[in-house]
Amino acid sequence: MGISIGIMGYGNLGRGVEQAVEQNPDMNLVAVFTRRNPESLRISNKQARVLHMDMAGEFIDGIDVMILCGGSATDLPLQGPCFARLFNTVDSYDTHARIPGYFAAVDKSARTGGKTSAISIGWDPGLFSLNRLLGEAVLPRGHEYTFWGRGISQGHSEAIRRVKGVKNAVQYTVPLEDALKRIKKGETPDLTTKERHLRECYVVAGEGADLEGITRAIKTMPDYFAGYETKVIFISEEEFTRDHSNIPHGGFVIRSGQTGQNGAGNKQIMEFSIKLESNPQFTASILTAYARAVYRLNNEGQIGAKTIFDIPPAYLSARSPGELRRTLL
């Protein structure tokens, strides 16, 4: 039988989870829930049902883990605590500043329902957070650097699309090579986010639009671009469709530390990096692996909200502990 999975929300992330579940023979997809008209949704999986999200309550006994694929702005703050009482859940809540409050709300619901919820699972927060923790624990005397990119920032892309005269736009966050190189060599400069990243904007302008005006509007936009090294490149609609339809991303977490006697230290560098052709599919794959962990934790009676910090890595693998020791250790 395996682990019965439900998907709540069917955007890029939900579709990614559907595909990830297919790669895991110990899981099966039971149903996809949507706030749209279920009739309007076509999914690839032939066995799974497509239902309105209001129907979820009827699947309490049929779904082992509900993977919440909504956004952090408006969906998860409501759905997370709501569904954590009914189902074991996994989500990718990523509003860093609000994680403590979200954790508390989900934890309370999950404990009320006797369920287990893994929150803020993905790559940042998620695998990057895990590597920040490992780096700090192993090399307490050191500096940590997180670089994002090269990849698309949806928020920045949207901000550009709101500029007058812009027809379409996409923004790539790009780590500054020079900063990255210095840190990989063992230097430990103090660098702000702005000093670590470049913002690359591909813009399709409307006919007769004021290109200089658009460029100026982007480069001086407070919060989003002002203070950043920003490049604005105008392209045609065709180029846009041809070259910028994927959702790549990537990034680095680097810990640069020193060990040994005070003063005569040895440099030690730990680095975790990812290079993704599809950001949502990768996040979906992480959510799916953590669904396995949540299922097992709940079976053992470990209820409540968990983060990536709380979950023993063995719980992610379909292999038994003995097999893991034989094959991967």
Next chain:
Amino acid sequence: MGISIGIMGYGNLGRGVEQAVEQNPDMNLVAVFTRRNPESLRISNKQARVLHMDMAGEFIDGIDVMILCGGSATDLPLQGPCFARLFNTVDSYDTHARIPGYFAAVDKSARTGGKTSAISIGWDPGLFSLNRLLGEAVLPRGHEYTFWGRGISQGHSEAIRRVKGVKNAVQYTVPLEDALKRIKKGETPDLTTKERHLRECYVVAGEGADLEGITRAIKTMPDYFAGYETKVIFISEEEFTRDHSNIPHGGFVIRSGQTGQNGAGNKQIMEFSIKLESNPQFTASILTAYARAVYRLNNEGQIGAKTIFDIPPAYLSARSPGELRRTLL
């Protein structure tokens, strides 16, 4: 007070643990145990005692975690199970093929004594194993590549030193740049260890030694060098002392996977790498972080042998779970 640490064995690794404990304000070193005459040993820590290993039994109540710093060939197979009954322990047992048996022996002892033991902690086995597990769990459809180096292999260095006419030698295992590049680009070639690594040998020859003979003897040595791309470089004693006295190492674990619909997959690459100026000090730093975890697990009644797969990452950090969620997630 903090966590009271004992060190069993005072070679490079034991000294590294002594230095690592100093970087962790929640720990204090109680004693170093040695099989040598304790009078002959000078340690940096002024408070800690130096004692013969036979005295360890008298510190059962005074040491929270004993970090076993002996070697895997002869020390740990005896010391691991022996001390696991008396103390919470951490060790770096690294004979991959014998880990299951070692785990069983330590587990039995630890359970008898109500203690907790983390075995095979370090970077490989250890952090590299953790990344192999994460890679496989997140990207089940994929290939995994472990590269070691650039770094010194003690076993290979010793093998060269046994060659007639060799006065001193050191061998660096070096990842083959070309293989590394292909894999980082997303190719998934089938490559043996020999096709991933180059062996670089720096040799000080005795006076009048047959250099060609030495080169041939090294390059054709079965198990160690035959079949590898091997470079032999003769250097002077002075160069040897000047350029090869450190113990650097490094390596990469790369998972190259595919997500998305069958056939139209997106490439996804996860990479973990380290670059170390001191291999034993880095391993020692990992052991020390896991000592904190072992202490906490035992306080919670989680006894028996554990590997890096079994331990929730939060247990490694001196920060509280709430603080971790606020600061590192």
